[in-house]
Amino acid sequence: MFTSVSHRSASAYQRVSIETAVSEADPHKLVELLLERLLQLVGTARVAMQQGQIATKGECISKAVRILDEGLKPALNLEQGGDLAANLNGLYGYCVLRLSQANLKNDDAALADVVQVIEPIAQGWKQIGEQVGAKH
DSSP, X not given: OOOOHHHHHHHHHHHHHHHHHHHTOOHHHHHHHHHHHHHHHHHHHHHHHHTTOHHHHHHHHHHXXXXXXXXXXXXXXXXTSHHHHHHHHHHHHHHHHHHHHHHHHTOHHHHHHHHHHHHXXXXXXXXXXXXXXXXX
8 A cells, every 4th residue: 555665765865866868858858758758658658568568558558658659759750750750750650559558458569569679769860879979
């Protein structure tokens, strides 16, 4: 019924740490954080699905969809971003579809597809940030 003080303290510390990282981040870093969180949520959803924790799976998938629909897609500049922005928009839409299918059908393969699509994007985005950061 009650969580231990150390667990509550650790949770509070983690929330403050995340909030600080977000509030101090530039737009590039914010996208990096969103991609990382998306992958974490999909990973947690996969574990929850395997363990039969349907509510946790649904919550994680719902949050992952929100990151795509409310965080990553709106960050794209479809007018000036050319093919890259259009391709990312299409990939993000595909991921939303696969996440929805995974949630409805308890389909781990659909979650694996999302990871397969997002991981290279996240890695590439992080590398770009490191290269740009090294030039400053």
